[in-house]
Structures are given as C-alpha cells and as structure tokens.
Amino acid sequence: MQNFMWHNPTAVIFGKDTVKELAPRLKSDGIKGVLLVFGGKGTFKSGAYAQATEMLNSAGISFSEVNDVKANPLIDKVRDGIARVKAGGIDAIMPVGGGSVFDTAKAIAAGSCYSGDVWDFFTGKAKITKALPIYGILTASASSSEVNNIAVVSNPDSELKTSITSPALYPRVSVIDPSFQFTLPTKQTVYGGVDIIAHILERVLDGDEGSELIDEQGYALIRTMMRVIPELIDNPKDYDLRAEYAMAGMMAHCGFLSMGREARGDFSSHRMGHSLSMLYGAAHGATLAVIMPAWARYLYEENSVPFARLGEGVFDIFDGSDEEKALEAIEALEDFFRDINAPTTLRELGIKEEDIEKIAENASRGESFGVLSTLEPEDVLEIYKLAY
Amino acid sequence: MQNFMWHNPTAVIFGKDTVKELAPRLKSDGIKGVLLVFGGKGTFKSGAYAQATEMLNSAGISFSEVNDVKANPLIDKVRDGIARVKAGGIDAIMPVGGGSVFDTAKAIAAGSCYSGDVWDFFTGKAKITKALPIYGILTASASSSEVNNIAVVSNPDSELKTSITSPALYPRVSVIDPSFQFTLPTKQTVYGGVDIIAHILERVLDGDEGSELIDEQGYALIRTMMRVIPELIDNPKDYDLRAEYAMAGMMAHCGFLSMGREARGDFSSHRMGHSLSMLYGAAHGATLAVIMPAWARYLYEENSVPFARLGEGVFDIFDGSDEEKALEAIEALEDFFRDINAPTTLRELGIKEEDIEKIAENASRGESFGVLSTLEPEDVLEIYKLAY
Secondary structure, eight states, X not given: OOOEEEOOOOEEEESTXXXXXXXXXXXXXXXXXXXXXXXXXXXXXXXHHHHHHHHHHHHTOEEEEEOOOOSSOBXXXXXXXXXXXXXXXXXXXXXXXXXXXXXHHHHHHHHTTOSSOTHHHXXXXXXXXXXXXXXXXXXXXXSOGGGSSEEEEEEGXXXXXXXXXXXXXXXXXXXXXXXXXXXXXXXXXXHHHHHHHHHHHHHHTSOOSSOHHHHHHHHHHHHHHHHHHHHHHHOTTOHHHHXXXXXXXXXXXXXXXXXXXXXXXXXXXXXXXXXXXXXXXXXHHHHHHHHHHHHHHHHGGGSHHHHHHHHHHHHOOOSSOHHHHHHHHHHHHHHXXXXXXXXXXXXXXXXXXXXXHHHHHHHHTTOOBOSSSOBOHHHHHHHHHHHO | OOOEEEOOOOEEEESTTOGGGHHHHHHHTTOOEEEEEEOSHHHHHTSHHHHHHHHHHHHTOEEEEEOOOOSSOBHHHHHHXXXXXXXXXXXXXXXXESHHHHHHHHHHHHHTTOSSOTHHHHHTSSOOOOOOOBEXXXXXXXXXXXXXXXXXXXXXGGTEEEEEEOGGGSOSEEEEOGGGGTTSOHHHHHHHHHHHHHHHHHHHTSOOSSOHHHHHHHHHHHHHHHHHHHHHHHOTTOHHHHHHHHHHHHHHTSSGGGTTOSSSOOOHHHHHHHXXXXXXXXXXXXXXXXXXXXXXXXHGGGSHHHHHHHHHHHHOOOSSOHHHHHHHHHHHHHHHHHHTTOOOSTGGGTXXXXXXXXXXXXXXXXXXXXXXXXXXXXXXXXXXXXXX
16 A cells, blocks of 8 residues: 545535535635636526525625536636636635536636636646635535545647646535535436546556555445436435435545555546547546446456456456456446446447547547556557447 | 534545654644653554654654553543643644554643643533644554544543543644554454444444445445454554555544434444443453444344344345344354454453443443433443343
C-alpha cells in the first residue's frame, strides 16, 4: 500500500429540508453576497432554486446569478461568472445543481482570485493558490464534485475537455438533499449512476495490488448501485433509494477509494469519454457506458486479475480461470448497462465510423496514457473501433 | 435514511516514515511546545518515541512528557497532564500510542482549557467548548480515536468508565505509520481487531432499515478484518496487512459507518464491556469478544433480520429462515473469535460467577439502554449470565 494523505475538509449537510441550515453558516462566516450558479429548468423543478433564494433572503444575503450552465460546461460561462465577481459585492460562490454546475462554480471561485485568464489553470500555465469559498446545493449526484477538489471544463477553442485540481477547490459546505433528485429525467439517473460506477471501476481496475480493502469497499459500492439504479427507474421518488444513490455518489470520487493506491485510479476511460463529450456533446455517463466495456475487452487478456476479482466481488463469478472470469465479468457489466438502457456502442451515441480517427487523436493528443495498461495512440484507436 | 452532518476535519498522514511530515505543520501552525503523552515500553520498541522526539528536536519544538498511560486509561493521568499544561510552555498535545493514549490526550486537551475539574465533562456538569490542538502518532489501531472526537476514560472513585464527545476533540493531524504496529504483542493485534469488528457490528446490528449501503460497506470491512487478522498473527511484520488493519481501524469508528443511521449504532455491548474493564481491568477487545455473542444470542430470535443479513453479507449463509441464518451467523462469529484465540466467556476473563450481579449493576446503573432491543437491568444480568 502506498503512503497517502487523507483530508477532506468539506462539511456535508445531508438530508431532507436541509438548505435552510446554510443560513447560520453563511452568517457566521461573514458572507454578505453570493454568486448563484445554476443550469436550467431542472433547478426550478426540483425546488432547489426556491429554497436557496428563500434561505438567502431570510439571511439578508444578496445574490447575483449565472445561469444556463450546460452539461460538459464551457469555459466561457466560467469567464462570465468571474467577471460578475470582479464587478464586486460577492464573497462566496453557491452552485445549485449537479457536477457541471459545481465544476463551473469551482473554476469561477479560483479564477476570481487570479488576475490572468482562468484557462491558464487548465493548461498548467498558472497554479491555483486560492479560491472564494463555495457553499453548494446538490441537485444531481454523479461526479462527487460536491465533495472533491476537481473541476472539469471544456474549451471549444482548443477542443479540450480537461480538469483542474487544488485543495482550494473543496466546497466549504455542501448540502445534499436527495429529494431534489426526485424530478431528474430517467436518463440522468441512469447516466449519473453509470458515472458513479465508473468512478469506482477506475480504481478497482487500476491493477493496484496493495489495496484489497479499498477494492472490497468498491465492490460493495458497485453492488449497492446495481441494486439501486433499476429500482429508481421504477420509483424515482423513493427517498431512501435516492439517499443511497446520493451517498454512493459522494463516496465514489471524494478521494476515499484512492487511499493507498499508487495511481489513485486509471481514468483512461474518462479521458476517452471526454473526447466524445467535447466533440459531440455526448452525456458523460453515456460515454463511460460505451468506453469502459470496450477498454476492458481490449486489454483483459493480458490483465485478467483485476477483472476476475471484480467478477468474484460484484457478480458472484467463482468458476473458471481468471481469464474466463474476467470475460464473464465484462459481459455482466455490459448486460447491466444494457438493462438500464445505457448505450454501449458509439453507434448508439450517433457517432459516425469515419469520425473515429479524429476522436482518437483528440483523446491521445500524441501522448500515451493509462495505468492498468499504457495506451499508445494506436491502442486508443483500436478501443474506439471496438466500441463502435 | 436519517439526516446527518458529515465533517471529519482530521488530516491523516498515512504510511511509512511519515512522522517527519509533522514538523512543517507544527511550525506553520506556530506550535512551540508540546506535551508528549504515551504509555510504556511499546512506544520505545515500535520506534515511534525515537522518531517523534527526533522530529521535535529537529523542528526546535520543546516538549514535556506524561507517560505510563495504561489500557483503560485513568482520569488521574489526565489530571497530571492538565497540571503540566497549566504550568506553561505547552500549546499542543501529542499522543504517541494507541486508543488509550489518544483518549488521554484528548481529555488533557479539553481539560487544559477549563478552569474546573476535567471529570465534569464526563458527568455532564460542564460542556467542552475548546481544546488544545492534537497532533497524534498512532502505534496501535483499534479505537479509531486517531480520527474521531471521542475519548473514553475510567474513574475508579465513581467506578465509571465513560466517554466524552465534542467537535473540539478531533485530532488536527494524525500520523498513521502501520510499521509501528510490527512489534505489537499478538494479543493486542487480536483484541484490537475484535474492537474494530465490534465497532462495525454495533452499527450493522442496530436494526436501522434505511442504511443498506452503509451495512454493505460494513460487511465488506468485516470480511477484510477476518481475512487480515489471522494472516497478521502469522506474519506480524507484513506491511500491507498492517496497513489494511490500520485503514479498517480508522474507518470503523470515525463516523463513516454512522452516516444516515438513526442511532449512530447500538453500543450496548460496549457499555457492558466497559464494566468488565472498569471492575477487572479486562482488555477492551477481550470484553467485546465475550459480550457481543452473548448479547446476540439473547435477542436474535425477536430481532433476526440484522443477524440474518450479517450472515449473508459476511458469512455467505443463504439457506434457511432468517432466524436460522441469524443463529448460524452468531455461531460463525463466535467460531472466528475462538479461531483467533479471543476469549468468548467471562470465565476465560477470570471473572467469578458470584460477581455477575455486581457487574450487571455497574453496567445498568438502574437505567435501561440499547437500540436494537432495549435492555432492562434484568436483561443485562441475563446476558452476563449467558456470557459466563
């Protein structure tokens, strides 16, 4: 097991009717004005917008708004927010939404404390040293952005969807009221669920041999998600199911499953999925349901152990050689994705075969990457072909 | 699932040769003098004392010592420490040891900021509002005291072993170097392991129905411990095994497994075990191996569900009625305790049958307690008899 630091400073307020608990915190922290960051209709439909603004009004805290944040959020929206903050009167950022909204808020929070262009943080030209405090309200679980220090943003000018990470980006407080997720479209429940499962798979399939305890925690969490997602499709307003989903959502990518791992996860599939989102606007979770099984099929024969363990731990596959168990596990995972109506081929995402080379180039950018297996640009191309 | 707050502010530095990483933190936090709190020979044997004092000397931080802290630590030792702090020159507490040492350090940290007698916190006469910062070095995993806000201390004058809890008691930083545990006596590895398992069982057996995800995490953690403990008995210096044990040790009782639970665990067995430690100085983990199975046998017939789920999740017991599975699970747990040479009867602890009534009175103190099932004083007496 590798040495590690564990310190997640975010305070989570979890449960029904908990938005109002933000008011005393904002006041005791001396916050006078916040920038509300949110997406579209869903924020109103869930009731989160009304509760957030009511809470702010009752606390006598002024607010300004940046709205219409989309999935796969764009750097221009971040720049809008920063301009708003720099105009004055704002001392905290309040995302009300899912991962895209939180990611946008984080980039605004950091960019507001920097004199250059915020994209510098994404290219490595500048380093984040501070950020405005973030008090968030989650309305869709998937990315764990509510409890981690990561933000993923897309820049169409450079055709790049990429991330920033800094201790300054942890939200100070995140409110997770699972009932805001009652009104999510089924597709979003499915894709968010795939994203949560993928965050776990990126760890347990990275080939790290000193992290059995964490692997076992991960297998249990995947089993939980496989139980919860199908039930939620039928009963989207079941509070306990939404609560389990939201809890798994915060655990999957908050750093917990990276403890003691050499690489803190593989994330090749994420990188390959990001290109599909960047170039075609494909939903993040959908890209993962397509890429992860193809990635797995491409390399399991030479790396059967983590897939075989996954088969035992998640799918009760105990017979056969490691290679046989591995293949059976990959098939079981694909079957599950199909059962919940997630796409498992590029074709289903509406992507044309002739675009595959361009997509592969966008993902590789001439570099090799990957942890379980190093992927050269030609491997990446093959995986996309396999996913077609 | 119940509403909850999750905020664990302790920074964990985990891994080999990590004590030295404390120096820059102490300096940047402006610490000039610390009170080292430790037990006996084990602190030297593990190498932790040498590394701690070398780190302090190299950082130019002065220190004073309170040593000879025993298992089931005593309030008088806490008072000694507080007197030392009040004499001046100390602005942080540094436990170097296991749970008893951390608990003593926490009580010293709180008592040093209070003008009355520290026992007032334990009786409820006073409330902890602040404490000196704690920078700890763990040498024995069991209690999770290194990452929680609880301290358990005994007071022979009132024949009471009881606890305090406060957000002020979280260590600011805890160093967990699993290699300090290479030299632990086998017994301590076993009893610490039982304690870790018991902390998980107190949650998954509390009958809470809205916490399936956490139950599943708990089952996985128990399986990990059941794999690791027997291997460690044979290979006490296996770093990866010690690391998994230490990681499970921090997860079991840091609050993680209480998320969303109505009662945050049952803890009847802990309360009944504390009386055995108070009156006979019995090792905490040993008392739990004795009490938990007796407690389970006493009430499983009317509360078979959580035991049956435990049977499925931990022991692969899938056949029979819930009641049958429950009994089989309890037997399997007892078998495991026996296999690792933990005592499972009061007799093995050297306790005389004629003392049982006095012990039961000490545990009940005229009150009823318990979550899965409310235990009246007469139930408590029966459970001790069953444990004999």
